Amino acid sequence: MLGKTANGLFWMYRSLERAENTARLIETGQRIALTRLELGDSEWRSVLESAGSLGHFEAVHDELTKGAAIDWLLRDRDNPSSVLSSIETARQNARLVRTALTHEVWEATNAAYMSARELLARKVVERDLPGVLGAMRQSASLVRGMTHGTMLRNDIYNFARLGTFIERADNTARILDVKYYVLLPSASAVGTSLDNVQWETILRSVSARGGFRMEYGAGAGSREIAHFLILDKRMPRSLAFCLRKIRDNLGYLNNGQMRPGPAQNKALHIERTYLSHDIDAVFDYGLHEYIQTVLGLLAGLSGQIETDFRFYE
Amino acid sequence: MTRGIEQRVRAINAFLHDIYHRQEIIKAGRIPKEMIARNEAFEPRMIGVSPPGGIYTHIVGIDLVRTGPDDFFVLEDNARTPSGVSYMLENRETMLQMFPELFSQNRVKGVQNYPTDLRRSLSACAPDATGGRPVVAVLTPGIYNSAYYEHAFLADQMGVELVEGHDLRIVDGRVAMRTTRGYTPIDVLYRRVDDAFLDPLNFNPESQLGVPGIMDVYRAGGITIANAPGTGIADDKAIYSYMPEIVEFYTGERPLLRNVPTWRCSEPDQLAYVLDNLEELVVKEVHGSGGYGMLIGPTATKKDIAAFRRKLKARPANYIAQPTLSLSTVPIFARQGLTPRHVDLRPFVLVSPGSINVTAGGLTRVALKKGSLVVNSSQGGGTKDTWVVED
Numbered sequence: 001m002l003g004k005t006a007n008g009l010f011w012m013y014r015s016l017e018r019a020e021n022t023a024r025l026i027e028t029g030q031r032i033a034l035t036r037l038e039l040g041d042s043e044w045r046s047v048l049e050s051a052g053s054l055g056h057f058e059a060v061h062d063e064l065t066k067g068a069a070i071d072w073l074l075r076d077r078d079n080p081s082s083v084l085s086s087i088e089t090a091r092q093n094a095r096l097v098r099t100a101l102t103h104e105v106w107e108a109t110n111a112a113y114m115s116a117r118e119l120l121a122r123k124v125v126e127r128d129l130p131g132v133l134g135a136m137r138q139s140a141s142l143v144r145g146m147t148h149g150t151m152l153r154n155d156i157y158n159f160a161r162l163g164t165f166i167e168r169a170d171n172t173a174r175i176l177d178v179k180y181y182v183l184l185p186s187a188s189a190v191g192t193s194l195d196n197v198q199w200e201t202i203l204r205s206v207s208a209r210g211g212f213r214m215e216y217g218a219g220a221g222s223r224e225i226a227h228f229l230i231l232d233k234r235m236p237r238s239l240a241f242c243l244r245k246i247r248d249n250l251g252y253l254n255n256g257q258m259r260p261g262p263a264q265n266k267a268l269h270i271e272r273t274y275l276s277h278d279i280d281a282v283f284d285y286g287l288h289e290y291i292q293t294v295l296g297l298l299a300g301l302s303g304q305i306e307t308d309f310r311f312y313e
Numbered sequence: 314m315t316r317g318i319e320q321r322v323r324a325i326n327a328f329l330h331d332i333y334h335r336q337e338i339i340k341a342g343r344i345p346k347e348m349i350a351r352n353e354a355f356e357p358r359m360i361g362v363s364p365p366g367g368i369y370t371h372i373v374g375i376d377l378v379r380t381g382p383d384d385f386f387v388l389e390d391n392a393r394t395p396s397g398v399s400y401m402l403e404n405r406e407t408m409l410q411m412f413p414e415l416f417s418q419n420r421v422k423g424v425q426n427y428p429t430d431l432r433r434s435l436s437a438c439a440p441d442a443t444g445g446r447p448v449v450a451v452l453t454p455g456i457y458n459s460a461y462y463e464h465a466f467l468a469d470q471m472g473v474e475l476v477e478g479h480d481l482r483i484v485d486g487r488v489a490m491r492t493t494r495g496y497t498p499i500d501v502l503y504r505r506v507d508d509a510f511l512d513p514l515n516f517n518p519e520s521q522l523g524v525p526g527i528m529d530v531y532r533a534g535g536i537t538i539a540n541a542p543g544t545g546i547a548d549d550k551a552i553y554s555y556m557p558e559i560v561e562f563y564t565g566e567r568p569l570l571r572n573v574p575t576w577r578c579s580e581p582d583q584l585a586y587v588l589d590n591l592e593e594l595v596v597k598e599v600h601g602s603g604g605y606g607m608l609i610g611p612t613a614t615k616k617d618i619a620a621f622r623r624k625l626k627a628r629p630a631n632y633i634a635q636p637t638l639s640l641s642t643v644p645i646f647a648r649q650g651l652t653p654r655h656v657d658l659r660p661f662v663l664v665s666p667g668s669i670n671v672t673a674g675g676l677t678r679v680a681l682k683k684g685s686l687v688v689n690s691s692q693g694g695g696t697k698d699t700w701v702v703e704d
Binding site for chain 2: 001002003004005006092095096098099155159253309310313
């Protein structure tokens with residue numbers, strides 16, 4: 001496979017995952033804003049932070065309002081991570097790697113793009129927001145479904161998966177980075193049940209509220225949430241889950257060679273050093289420092305993948 | 314028609330080989346020397362170069378028109394990089410889905426093997442040193458090119474890589490593509506990039522689309538480029554007027570397909586005739602394509618004709634003229650119902666050592682505007698599925 005093609009696949013699936021994650025963050029922000037009267041617009045600040053674009057937002061806006069935040073995250077072309085920009089990037093990359101995709105995956109990607117362009121052509125009024133976000137998530141899901149259902153399990157698929165899980169791990173780590181303080185043991189005085197609005201925000205941001213309640217029961221608290229998002233290998237958005245998928249796919253790409261490549265070594269290092277202890281070790285290390293370290297390592301891993309597989313040269 | 318096309322394609326390849334080697338046809342006085350020496354499409358870097366397998370034009374499109382029940386003419390030869398084959402394939406797919414009953418009632422020859430045939434034909438043209446399975450790739454200018462869809466489509470259908478200039482590099486005297494596991498040499502490059510952009514070291518130094526040094530590898534026999542650089546000399550419109558002589562000279566046979574009578578404006582008496590009859594004639598630029606820069610006398614305004622008269626006098630050698638043909642029509646479904654429109658037909662031909670394969674179908678281009686004779690898609694033309702029906 002061409003290095004350029006691997007690059008295109010990697011970023012196509014990173015962008016699709018990002019579109020979905022950003023849509024989910026907006027959904028969470030809106031839900032919290034509607035159900036908690038006292039919060040005002042401060043929730044949107046942390047939503048923007050979780051999306052990794054607060055700095056950029058503040059550079060082009062004087063004031064942080066709910067409407068401006070939603071529009072920025074949803075459809076602003078100046079924001080490279082907005083839902084619209086991400087879907088456009090995904091489709092642009094899909095065009096580049098058209099020959100590596102099945103007809104079904106291409107059609108689904110193109111349909112996602114056309115529907116985003118139509119639905120996001122104008123500012124979305126609040127009443128339409130749930131419908132529009134639902135449609136975005138559904139069209140991204142269709143691409144994923146077609147990918148699972150029609151693509152050969154070869155290196156093309158491996159690069160698609162690498163992009164997906166690097167982005168997802170990054171997203172989960174960023175949400176934790178922004179909200180880490182509500183998970184500290186000292187913060188448990190704030191609230192002791194799932195009613196704690198901040199905990200709910202975190203769980204909703206990763207579509208894990210139901211799963212968490214089912215597995216851990218209503219009495220669980222911040223320690224369990226941290227464990228769930230970081231170490232639980234059954235939870236498809238946890239760091240441990242994403243890293244295992246990354247390691248597996250790098251392994252397939254290595255084609256059974258005895259010596260692991262540099263990216264593989266980096267993935268193994270993250271898993272062994274940061275994801276194989278229990279959650280108390282994470283708190284002992286310092287949750288904030290831990291997340292910061294992992295975020296840095298993920299960026300390094302992504303760069304190593306680009307080098308190992310000659311994305312650019 | 315197939316025999317006529319084969320004959321013409323054989324002649325074109327023999328002509329190209331001759332023009333870039335001994336130039337017998339000029340020595341024999343059948344073509345004036347300046348037609349070649351002063352021709353922009355003549356590529357001096359190809360002099361003395363013998364492409365792998367002796368093939369210059371691996372893929373040819375011969376544009377045919379019909380003016381009466383049995384009157385077919387060759388309107389144009391496309392020996393550089395003929396496009397449109399993806400329309401042929403997609404039109405058939407569409408027809409199969411929309412009118413399945415037609416295909417069960419008629420014995421329509423298939424076109425769906427074209428991508429497989431193309432890959433096989435290209436592979437057969439690989440340099441001699443290539444072992445077993447030659448590595449084939451399609452070179453595209455990129456996603457902003459209007460034919461990118463076709464490039465991606467063909468690469469996909471053939472199951473080969475679609476590369477751009479910056480994916481390629483010369484490694485150990487071979488042209489190689491950057492893969493996730495290092496550089497892999499390419500044996501056959503089906504390029505959809507014009508000659509001028511192919512190699513910034515040898516042609517246009519500004520080109521970002523090509524591969525620096527590819528011409529040197531090519532001249533050393535390290536890669537097959539399809540079609541070969543410099544094939545444009547065989548399909549320019551001034552050379553076209555000599556095609557009957559060219560076919561006769563190299564095949565020793567009478568041409569089976571007729572040429573449209575053509576006046577070369579480079580010759581004073583012919584120019585005089587053209588200037589006197591502009592209202593009746595079609596005037597084309599020698600190097601024009603895509604339906605740009607042409608005059609259709611009978612439908613042109615007085616102003617257009619006056620403008621062309623000036624252009625002709627200023628640079629006569631840049632133009633040829635032909636009678637306005639009454640092209641055949643097919644019905645199309647327009648807003649007012651079924652209505653006739655003019656068409657031409659481009660059958661595709663694959664050439665490899667010892668084999669000339671004419672696809673049983675082709676690209677029928679249709680002028681969508683009423684009365685228009687310009688069928689080019691760049692001028693708003695459409696396309697139609699084209700059947701070859703088995704007896």
